[in-house]
Amino acid sequence: MMRVVAAVLSVAVVAGLSTDPRGEVPPPPGVRPPVQPPRNVVFILSDDHRHDLMGFHPNAPEWLETPALDRMAAEGAHVRNAFVTTSLCSPSRASILTGRYAHRHGVVDNTSPIPDGTVFFPEYLDEAGYNTAYIGKWHMGEGNASDMPRPGFDHWISFRGQGVYSNPELNINGERHRIPGYTTDVLTDSAVAWLARQDAGGDPFFLYLSHKAVHAEFEPAPRHEGRYAASPIPYPESMANTEANYREKPRWVYEQRFSWHGVDYMFHGQFDFDSFYRRYTETLLALDEGVGRLLDQLERSGLSESTLVIYMGDNGFMLGEHGLIDKRHAYEASMRVPMLARAPGWIEPGVQVESLVRNIDIAATVLDLAGVESGHEMDGRSFLPVLAGRPLEDEGEFLYEYFWEFAFPHTPTTFALRGDRYKYIYYHGVWDLQELYDLEADPDERFNLIHVPEHRERIEAMRSRLFDRLEAADAMRVPLRRGNWQAAERLRGPDP
Numbered sequence: 001m002m003r004v005v006a007a008v009l010s011v012a013v014v015a016g017l018s019t020d021p022r023g024e025v026p027p028p029p030g031v032r033p034p035v036q037p038p039r040n041v042v043f044i045l046s047d048d049h050r051h052d053l054m055g056f057h058p059n060a061p062e063w064l065e066t067p068a069l070d071r072m073a074a075e076g077a078h079v080r081n082a083f084v085t086t087s088l089c090s091p092s093r094a095s096i097l098t099g100r101y102a103h104r105h106g107v108v109d110n111t112s113p114i115p116d117g118t119v120f121f122p123e124y125l126d127e128a129g130y131n132t133a134y135i136g137k138w139h140m141g142e143g144n145a146s147d148m149p150r151p152g153f154d155h156w157i158s159f160r161g162q163g164v165y166s167n168p169e170l171n172i173n174g175e176r177h178r179i180p181g182y183t184t185d186v187l188t189d190s191a192v193a194w195l196a197r198q199d200a201g202g203d204p205f206f207l208y209l210s211h212k213a214v215h216a217e218f219e220p221a222p223r224h225e226g227r228y229a230a231s232p233i234p235y236p237e238s239m240a241n242t243e244a245n246y247r248e249k250p251r252w253v254y255e256q257r258f259s260w261h262g263v264d265y266m267f268h269g270q271f272d273f274d275s276f277y278r279r280y281t282e283t284l285l286a287l288d289e290g291v292g293r294l295l296d297q298l299e300r301s302g303l304s305e306s307t308l309v310i311y312m313g314d315n316g317f318m319l320g321e322h323g324l325i326d327k328r329h330a331y332e333a334s335m336r337v338p339m340l341a342r343a344p345g346w347i348e349p350g351v352q353v354e355s356l357v358r359n360i361d362i363a364a365t366v367l368d369l370a371g372v373e374s375g376h377e378m379d380g381r382s383f384l385p386v387l388a389g390r391p392l393e394d395e396g397e398f399l400y401e402y403f404w405e406f407a408f409p410h411t412p413t414t415f416a417l418r419g420d421r422y423k424y425i426y427y428h429g430v431w432d433l434q435e436l437y438d439l440e441a442d443p444d445e446r447f448n449l450i451h452v453p454e455h456r457e458r459i460e461a462m463r464s465r466l467f468d469r470l471e472a473a474d475a476m477r478v479p480l481r482r483g484n485w486q487a488a489e490r491l492r493g494p495d496p
């Protein structure tokens, strides 16, 4: 991959010559020469933003308004098949920052500390001369010092754990300050101010803006409260508690509908589904405004053409499918994430990227763009070519993994192989059904094919491939962590 980009750069550099010193042939007359990729990166990560809750998305409710995300899609690329390899906050964040699966980076739940010696990819950018900034939610490890500056960032603003939606206490380069305001706006203000200090002729820069929004329990900005109060809620067909919906579903899925993460006892009865849905989408409004303000700042600074902006969610979110809410599951709404990429002049406006892209691919992609050869071993790969309209070799199936948490015991340890057409899901430690779905015929995963005789060979083959993959990756150990709190305890006080 590094080779491909190097070739593009060399052609751009020697435009006008007949061949470059390495024998690259320039494009024939009339063919647009490749454009030099941007050099700066703004990576915007949202929390628990579901892949289809973007105004332009065909599956979004028609009343949903996300003008800035729509603008990103219109001016850049919508990466339609973006996934996470673990649908949970901390493991996915660690995968983004290391380019590695959870079984390899070791951040397998939302409370375990980061293993000593872990290196995050922005360190390599910093070493390569980039101006780097981390602004927002870190949320790996929950210790007292989990908001402290990390190596690799010239500028650092963060907070401990999940943080709060208003008047956050921010750790700004090592000192804590209480900042008045709505957290999404405060983080956006900080990011815009930092961008305003970057200059087109100076060092290249990398901004990692990580929002608290739109994580539950949702709190819209006061200006957006009630915006969707009268909007009709779309219920997925698989939400109803019917015999047909659960005929071939694992028993634990049915039982979860009456738990903290189920539609019939959400957060142990604190919310009803409709108001939960409305507050979720209202909380998204400030996030969207923030994206718009960042794009505007890049325009004002003359940095739009030299900056790749990536918008991504850290995991998906179930909204009633199979009676479930939240994440962790290997179902589509949980594994899929929103992803948009914009770089005017380099990415074709309005392009739909079909290639598979995963959270573990971000690190390789950003380092690729920066031309940094880190030697850091990664499970992911650069998807830079697909943004420039060049296909990548199909990787086939990818591995999905989720490790059981004491805090939320209703979702079992889960491994899955997801291919373009078939998905096989294996649960560890529960005496229950496995699952096979034909995503082409059944994109909503309503018909589990695990007992269908004509799929027996496929199921056995996928199960073999799954364990071959796990064995080859040295991922056969299921991590055991000390659990000291459960969801219900949150009703009695703040997070431990």
Ligand SMILES: [Ca+2]
Binding pocket: 047, 048, 088, 089, 215, 314, 315
């Ligand atoms: Ca999350």
Ligand SMILES: [Ca+2]
Binding pocket: 125, 126, 127, 129, 130, 131, 132, 154
């Ligand atoms: Ca630096």
